[in-house]
Amino acid sequence: MRVEVLGSGGATTTPRPGCTCRVCEEARAKGAPYVRTGPSVFVHGPNVLFDTPEESKLQLDRARIGDIAACFYSHWHPDHTMGRRVWETRNGDFRGWPREAKRQHFTDIYLPQQVAVDFRAYLGGMEHLEFMQQRGWIRIHELRDGETVLIGDVEIRPFRLAEDYVYAFELVGRDRRLLLAMDELNGWVPPAEVCGADLAVLPMGICEYDPFNGERRLHRDHPVLQYEATFVETLEIVDRLEAKRVVLSHVEEVDELGYDDLLRLPGALGRELTFAYDGLVVEV
Ligand SMILES: [Zn+2]
Ligand SMILES: [Zn+2]
Numbered sequence: 001m002r003v004e005v006l007g008s009g010g011a012t013t014t015p016r017p018g019c020t021c022r023v024c025e026e027a028r029a030k031g032a033p034y035v036r037t038g039p040s041v042f043v044h045g046p047n048v049l050f051d052t053p054e055e056s057k058l059q060l061d062r063a064r065i066g067d068i069a070a071c072f073y074s075h076w077h078p079d080h081t082m083g084r085r086v087w088e089t090r091n092g093d094f095r096g097w098p099r100e101a102k103r104q105h106f107t108d109i110y111l112p113q114q115v116a117v118d119f120r121a122y123l124g125g126m127e128h129l130e131f132m133q134q135r136g137w138i139r140i141h142e143l144r145d146g147e148t149v150l151i152g153d154v155e156i157r158p159f160r161l162a163e164d165y166v167y168a169f170e171l172v173g174r175d176r177r178l179l180l181a182m183d184e185l186n187g188w189v190p191p192a193e194v195c196g197a198d199l200a201v202l203p204m205g206i207c208e209y210d211p212f213n214g215e216r217r218l219h220r221d222h223p224v225l226q227y228e229a230t231f232v233e234t235l236e237i238v239d240r241l242e243a244k245r246v247v248l249s250h251v252e253e254v255d256e257l258g259y260d261d262l263l264r265l266p267g268a269l270g271r272e273l274t275f276a277y278d279g280l281v282v283e284v
Contacts, residue, residue, distance in 0.1 A: 056083030
């Protein structure tokens with residue numbers, strides 16, 4: 001398996017429209033890898049996509065992704081789903097006629113149990129997917145909790161995090177194991193069976209403190225601390241996971257950490273970590 005981070009940003013991407021902070025201005029001036037688009041990961045081998053942020057179609061094109069065997073959605077949040085029209089852009093045949101001569105091209109879309117429930121409740125998610133299914137661009141598969149999906153020779157197992165509307169994924173190939181969590185590690189204690197993976201890709205969490213000098217960056221009573229994992233909490237999860245390699249992604253613009261800062265940070269912390277950037281490729 002080869003893991004490619006298509007988008008390393010979070011709910012706030014870099015540059016953020018209208019923002020003139022150092023990190024956004026640097027991204028405008030230098031482009032990739034200083035620019036961070038929304039959260040999405042592609043796993044080459046099984047050729048599976050995880051989540052479709054607004055920039056999804058641009059990401060897939062930029063990375064020259066050809067075959068997509070399937071797409072899994074981790075949860076309903078807009079930063080992970082609002083690029084779902086990519087299935088229309090990518091698969092639709094708007095020229096072929098008569099109808100029977102139209103190119104048939106669809107993508108299998110997998111929704112874990114609660115994600116399907118939430119797509120019916122929020123943002124018109126299921127309505128939009130059903131519209132695309134009717135036109136033949138996608139096939140929707142709803143999964144029950146505990147179900148796994150075999151794509152090529154890789155078994156994909158979605159499982160709920162502590163924030164139990166959100167799923168992480170375990171991908172098991174011949175002799176390799178990948179743990180992929182797109183977001184929302186708040187309160188999660190990794191169960192034994194997911195520990196010791198060859199690679200774990202995780203969201204880095206929000207920076208309550210400046211990770212270089214420890215200064216508080218968020219008010220201690222800020223409500224976001226109740227429902228988001230912090231960077232410090234994420235490092236505790238990393239310690240428990242004992243993965244052979246760790247990539248941290250979902251980097252929020254509001255944390256004002258640039259590409260160069262995140263290159264320096266593992267050394268400053270004395271840790272073996274890789275911070276993701278758009279286009280990062282890791283072999284598993
Ligand atoms: Zn997110
Ligand atoms: Zn900014």
